Amino acid sequence: MKIHIKFLIILSLFPFINWGQTKVSGKISDNNNLEVSFASVYFKNSTQGVVANEYGKFYLESEKTYDTLVISFVGYKTKEIPLISKNNLDLQIVLEEDNLLSEVKIYAGKTSKKNNPALDILRKIWERKRKNGLHMFSQYEYDKYEKIQFDLNSIDSAYQKKKIFKGMEFIFDQVDTNRVTGKTYLPIFINENISQVYGDNENNYKKEKTLGNKNSGFDTNQHIIAFVKDLYAEYNIYNNYIKIFDKDFVSPLSRTGINVYNYVLADSAYVDDKWCYNIVYYPRRKGELTFKGDFWVNDTTFAIKKINMEASKDANINWVKDIYIEQEFDVLNDSVFLLTKDYFMSDFALSKKETSKGVYGKRTSLYQDHKFNIKHPAEFYQEDVNVYDEDIYTRSDDFWKTYRFEPLSKDELGIYKMLDTLKTVPKFKLLFDLSSTLASGYYNVGNFDYGPIFSSFGYNDIEGIRLRAGGRTYFGPNDKWRLEGYTAYGFKDNQFKYGISGKVLLHNNTRLILFGGNRRDIEQIGVSLTETNDVLGRSFASSSLFASGDNSKLTSINLSTLGLEIEPVKNLKLSTTFTYRTLKPASDRFNLNYYVDKINNLVKDETKQSEAEFSIDYTPGKKTVGYGVDRTNIDEKYLRLYLRFTQGMKGVLESDFKYNKLQFYARKPLLLGGFGTLTTTFEAGKTFGEVPLGLLSVVPGNQSWFNIENTFANLDYYEFVTNEYASLHLEHNFGGRLFSRIPWLRDFNLREIVGIRGIYGTISQENIDLNDSNLIYKAPEDVYYEYYVAVGNIFKVFRLDLSWRGNYLDIPDSRKFAVRGSFGFYF
Structure with a gap:
């Protein structure tokens, strides 16, 4: 995919607080001061956690209050860190080697492909992946709410004083902190979409009917709407490959995953009354289109309950510094696991340096009111050639209050007000016109x-x-x-x-x-x-x-x-x-x-x-x-x-x-x-x-x-x-x-x-x-x-x-x- 220069320029031209209850960040190393890559980091007595990156760095945030952080990795003793306040940033954590595992210690972080219980579970996921979720029904339909937000990140006081923002200082009244990276950011664009989705597994049909679409500051600009939607195309974690930005990333659930990932069975616990295994995975080699993260999988249906995926920092992809995915599944009728929440975040930046500024792109998709085995004729699924309904893009505030699956936060609502105000600022209009000229x-x-x-x-x-x-x-x-x-x-x-x-x-x-x-x-x-x-x-x-x-x-x-x-x-x-x-x-x-x-x-x-x-x-x-x-x-x-x-x-x-x-x-x-x-x-x-x-x-x-x-x-x-x-x-x-x-x-x-x-x-x-x-x-x-x-x-x-x-x-x-x-x- 070619980058839509106009949109990225607009984003770079551009306020809001919603602090979580517990925040931790830091770096993990061993007794020799060497980085411990891909260690598992989570709050004690919870299923909320992350996997440290290639350099041993991590950031974890929760809306709940926790008092203990747990760090574990193969070959090292599990370590518990007391959290003395809500914000525990820049922790320096040292893991000790586990002498009890010295005889079977795996060097260079690579796990064995033999006698690995995580791989036994993975093979059972492969066997059942076409028997889970929507695939269990001949037809399906559901309601979908999608929210896409773009934020200018790494905002600091020096950046706010740049001349380009003179006359627009009001946009910095408030800032927020990203729950994945811990960086400050400035929200600059939001798009909401309400739709009904229909599918027929017997004939491989699918149709999405839009009921409403709302933009901050850009009204009915279809070019921006379509670009944003295509930027975050849908994907299925059960597929062997996940297409993101025209790149095929190897899914951690792929049948070829054992050739590019290391897998570790890290834990087991109840997740929403379902007993699940927790498997941590990370890439075997650098430079490939892979992820790191972990997933929770049910012990009987071998359906995924929760999964998070973070793209490797050194993956061969331009203009994108970070990619992060979370998916959550709910249980229907005790055995059917349906996707209910999908969160996708990317960090667009000219450089992959840790300190470089960029633009977060975040998509949250929520799914509800599933119905099954309601058959529609083939004509129902035919796409309209050119039907445009302007009402879809000019829905009233009452419509959105009724149809949103979850209300917008005060800060998200503030994006609409901020951009309405910005459009009245002559300098912003000039910058917007300049970016439009360069792009078109x-x-x-x-x-x-x-x-x-x-x-x-x-x-x-x-x-x-x-x-x-x-x-x-x-x-x-x-x-x-x-x-x-x-x-x-x-x-x-x-x-x-x-x-x-x-x-x-x-x-x-x-x-x-x-x-x-x-x-x-x-x-x-x-x-x-x-x-x-x-x-x-x-x-x-x-x-x-x-x-x-x-x-x-x-x-x-x-x-x-x-x-x-x-x-x-x-x-x-x-x-x-x-x-x-x-x-x-x-x-x-x-x-x-x-x-x-x-x-x-x-x-x-x-x-x-x-x-x-x-x-x-x-x-x-x-x-x-x-x-x-x-x-x-x-x-x-x-x-x-x-x-x-x-x-x-x-x-x-x-x-x-x-x-x-x-x-x-x-x-x-x-x-x-x-x-x-x-x-x-x-x-x-x-x-x-x-x-x-x-x-x-x-x-x-x-x-x-x-x-x-x-x-x-x-x-x-x-x-x-x-x-x-x-x-x-x-x-x-x-x-x-x-x-x-x-x-x-x-x-x-x-x-x-x-x-x-x-x-x-x-x-x-x-x-x-x-x-x-x-x-x-x-x-x-x-x-x-x-x-x-x-x-x-x-x-x-x-x-x-x-x-x-x-x-x-x-x-x-x-x-x-x-x-x-x-x-x-x-x-």
């Missing part, structure tokens, strides 16, 4: 957005320095219509270019959209096998500031489109488009000539073409933001299947050629548990009929120094030309799994990537004979391929690719080796 790329002035500001400057061999200015109408995130346009000027060719487009949402429930526009510009065509007809679109290759080799093969394009798009079923989009384009070379250094009459040597350098296009775009699992004519994708982890048929219509508006073209595109990123992510991209197409260079399928090369998706890094533009092709691109990102095993590399959190891409294609003799350009047509009939290795997450933002040409090495001036780079913000 547009600067808002009234009902007009200027931008994208990042496209204002470009360069290529024909235009030289290129300046661009443009914008769009913007009345709100759910606008039913939108106009966009731009103009650009090249200082080398001394020409103005422009583009204008418009679209309108005609029918909300099916997302029937009418769109059209016109663009006259200079473009590097042939850098995508499935070119888009977006009249405002422009490939990165057309304006790459740094390029290798000759980059003068650009085309002057005049493109007009008119079309309809409809989404009759969620994530199934159908469209039909009429396009008219003229293509001619942008300079005398390149031409698109073709024979009109080869016998009499009659040649034409301009192509005029009318096309009718029909396409099907199926993206199951895609999540979007917005209900208007424009929507934004939340992430890219979904399957995409795209089929397009194009009919060239000779004679329509003086069109030159009659032909048919069929193209197919498929892409799927697949998370492979702890082994990373495999992304597969397949493309195939065929053109039926004789067409010139501008209408053929050019194998996409890449002469820039940056990665361009689905291009071949070792190919120049127009090196291969086809009228039928099949392409496959495989890329596997190990996510740091290999580098984490190398001690001197582990601390850099680098990520290893390997890939291979290849293409087969042919060019017909009829199309070769039609050609009179200065290019010699060549098709990859022997399957051209290249392979590459890459190192990602360099300084957390950069990726470096090294690519090798696999064959066709005898082509003059062919590039055997290429270096490419790219920037991005990823967890």
